Amino acid sequence: MTRLIVLEGLDGAGTTTQTARLVEHLRARGTAAHGTREPSDGPIGKLLREMLTGGHAIAGTQIAQSTFGLLFAADRLDHLQREVEPKLAAGVTVVSDRWYHSSLAYQGTGADRDWIGTLNGRARRPDLTVFLEVRPEVAAQRRVAAGRAQELFEDLRMQEEVAAGYKATIAELSAQGERIEVIDGEAPPDAVFAAIAALVGT
Numbered sequence: 001m002t003r004l005i006v007l008e009g010l011d012g013a014g015t016t017t018q019t020a021r022l023v024e025h026l027r028a029r030g031t032a033a034h035g036t037r038e039p040s041d042g043p044i045g046k047l048l049r050e051m052l053t054g055g056h057a058i059a060g061t062q063i064a065q066s067t068f069g070l071l072f073a074a075d076r077l078d079h080l081q082r083e084v085e086p087k088l089a090a091g092v093t094v095v096s097d098r099w100y101h102s103s104l105a106y107q108g109t110g111a112d113r114d115w116i117g118t119l120n121g122r123a124r125r126p127d128l129t130v131f132l133e134v135r136p137e138v139a140a141q142r143r144v145a146a147g148r149a150q151e152l153f154e155d156l157r158m159q160e161e162v163a164a165g166y167k168a169t170i171a172e173l174s175a176q177g178e179r180i181e182v183i184d185g186e187a188p189p190d191a192v193f194a195a196i197a198a199l200v201g202t
């Protein structure tokens with residue numbers, strides 16, 4: 001069955017690792033699968049990556065969260081139209097490393113919540129979203145161990161806010177009938193993967 005499956009979590013939760021494993025697993029089972037990510041590899045996604053790693057910075061100023069909210073939503077529709085929908089239409093299961101839950105958790109925690117929801121109102125609902133639950137301090141330790149340079153939004157206090165944002169987002173979307181499964185992302189990678197595979201089925 002063709003599906004859009006999304007993996008979500010804090011930076012360092014393991015979404016990139018598990019997206020790759022899930023695509024490999026589906027293919028090994030004979031299911032055509034395509035792995036992708038957000039920010040996407042399209043033009044707006046590339047711009048976002050540059051902005052997140054400090055490109056385009058002007059000393060003494062910060063890029064507004066509302067600007068990120070707009071660009072992430074624009075990237076999502078571009079990603080959907082150019083990459084995700086054509087794959088789904090061709091019968092390929094798509095696994096995306098992040099989707100609109102990230103926008104809601106990162107940019108939609110304050111007064112902008114409804115606006116971020118509106119911006120993402122045309123984005124396809126995933127058939128299944130798996131949230132890899134990892135405490136902010138554990139995610140931070142993993143980022144350090146991996147030698148990653150700190151991106152915008154990655155300081156611990158911000159990640160605690162994002163974790164709360166995810167919690168609210170998951171409750172709200174689940175109440176609307178969206179399927180979101182929360183699993184223990186602090187387990188070893190093989191155990192995390194087994195839990196994802198069990199939810200996805202074959």
Ligand SMILES: Nc1ncnc2c1ncn2[C@@H]1O[C@H](COP(=O)(O)OP(=O)(O)O)[C@@H](O)[C@H]1O
Pocket residue numbers: 009010011012013014015016017018142143145146185186187188189190192
């Ligand atoms: N279940 C896990 N337990 C311990 N370390 C993990 C686990 N999953 C991923 N890692 C490690 O944590 C780091 C972040 O993983 P990654 O998949 O890049 O996370 P994300 O894409 O969510 O930021 C990597 O160094 C990865 O090897």
Ligand SMILES: [Mg+2]
Pocket residue numbers: 015016017097
């Ligand atoms: Mg990643």
